[in-house]
Amino acid sequence: MSPSTPAVASWLEANPCALDDTALLAGTRELGELRRVVEAAQAAFAAEVKHRSRREDGFGGLAQRLGAGTPEKLVEQVSGVSKREAQTLVRVGELLTVDAAPWLTAVGTGIAAGRVSVVKADAIRTGLGTPTEDVAADDLADAAGELVALAPTLSVEKLAARARQLRDDLDTAGVRDRERMLRDKRYLTLTPLVNGMTQLSGLLDPASAAIVGAAYDAATSPRRGGPRFIDDESRERAEKLVTDERSLGQIALDTFVDLLRIGTEVDPGKLLGARRHAVRVLVTDRDLRERRGPAFIQDQSEAVSIETAEQHICDTGIVPIHFTDDGEPLRLGVTRRLFSSKQRDALAARDGGCRFPNCDRPASWCEAHHRIPWADGGPTDTRDGVLLCRHHHMLVHDNGWTIDRDPVRGFVAIPPRSVDPDRRPIPMPARSRVAARLLTARRQT
Structure with a gap:
């Protein structure tokens, strides 16, 4: 729901420096809602500018008649936005028209209601792509609905990555083509x-x-x-x-x-360096054996083809990380405090980065945390270890947060009472796409 006019007027006239924390955040939220409403109207206007600048109208079209050449250029000139912003407004505005792609209806509804910003709508549209012989429009519509629901809680970058992941899940055969398209842009x-x-x-x-x-x-x-x-x-x-x-x-x-x-x-034919920077390719045994489906490069959001995975395996080799039936990496418990490099590899493959809610730090930036403190007898074991970035690791140790393992949801973060008096557990889902793929495969068997 968009903010009321009196409320918006009060925020526009307010001095942010004079507000308490609650009012400051309320104003920030409601002004953000207003911005999305204004952007939705801009996109609708931009789409109509394009409609009145149809190619078949020739020099009689609106943009051509005014000397702008293209509707995007005319929107840029009239509204004062950048070239990229004008192009986005025109693309997204078309989702609000009667001729909009039916599989993106939920996105158009979200834009019109002010729940989805223009830039997030464009990220969804781009990430999902269009129907093909292998991907039905209904499946894309379901994915679009999921993304619209996630849009208010995810950053543009995370929403775009999630859209691409959903497309990969629906179209494993197209991973190679999408990888090639990205490579051609380098x-x-x-x-x-x-x-x-x-x-x-x-x-x-x-x-x-x-x-x-x-x-x-x-x-x-x-x-x-x-x-x-x-x-x-x-x-x-x-x-x-x-x-x-x-x-x-x-x-x-x-x-x-x-x-x-x-x-x-370096001399021709001589190996450059005794050590290589670690680049880990994660792929399930099943996908590698069947030579289909996606593989994943650690700390990268994009899927790559099985051929790319095989190339890295041939070139540098990979440390095999075996998963138990419940999706856990092989337990490598030892009687020392620090996790070994192989254990960290296993945690990185399972967690995909910092597992604290809404953190996006990659695995290479993380430290292995003992769910049960080492001082209290906690084992240095991958089953009870979890990756946390330095900031969140210190937050857990110094600010009353605890991490537990729920039998259904897996790892959960439990905030201190100063944050949540009821100390309700917050899920800590793994960010590793190969772990998610293994979970999907187990559910299907």
Whole structure:
């Protein structure tokens, strides 16, 4: 429901600095609702501009007659938005017309009601795609309804990732084609600037991003809140990096240049480096055996093809992580406090990153938490271990949060009474898509 006019007027005239926390958040929420309503109206107007600028009307069409050339350009000029915003308004506005794609009806309804923002609606539309011989319109409509329900609680990036995941689940045969489309968009450019600097820009496909991202994390994570529980050699290097006078961006660039320099100086045929940055490809035994379905690169949201998984297995090998019938990685309990590297691999495969509610930190940034404290006799075991980023790990230890294991929902976070007097458990779903795929397979058998 959109905010009432008097309420909106009061927020527009209010001084945020003079509001208490409750009023500040209420104003932020209601102004956000107003913005979605205004965007929905803008999108409807933009769609009508496109309708009156039909190609068959030639130079008699609205945009052409006014010299804008395209309806998107006319919307950009008249409304003062950016080129990208104008294109989005036109695309999403078409979901509000009578000729809208029927499988996206729920999205159009959400936009009109002010529940779904224009940018989120565009993310749903793009992520789900269109019906094919393998994907029915009804299935896409069901997926769209699920995404509309999630839209108010998810960021644009997470909603877009979820839309792509639903498409992958519905169309496993198309994973290879979608991976190829992303790979075809990759590029790197060097642009000399007038001030003597050179600008580097580009786009990475998921497989390339996994390699570059692993090197970037290895070079910068101590400055970005990386794990604390590391060996002495790594700790010494991390401490030096924390006190380094260079900015984070400078450290990243210097690392990139050093890698290129070393690569160009190595003798032909000689192996570059004794250690590789870990790039883990996760795939179920069934999908690998049948050579169909998706595989997943750890810390990447996009699915890749089985062929890509096989390429990585052939090139670097992978540590096999076996799952029990209930979807747990093989238990590797030991009589020491810190989890071993193999145990961390197992937790990363199962959890997919920090499992604290609504956290998006990748597995490489996480620490293994003992559900039952080590000091209280808790085992260093993957069944009772859970990945948490440094921030949430410290939150659990220092602010009264606890983590329990529900027999039905799995891991749950229990807030302190200062946050929730009833201490109601909050689900901590795994973010690993391969674990989710295993769960789906078990339900179907």
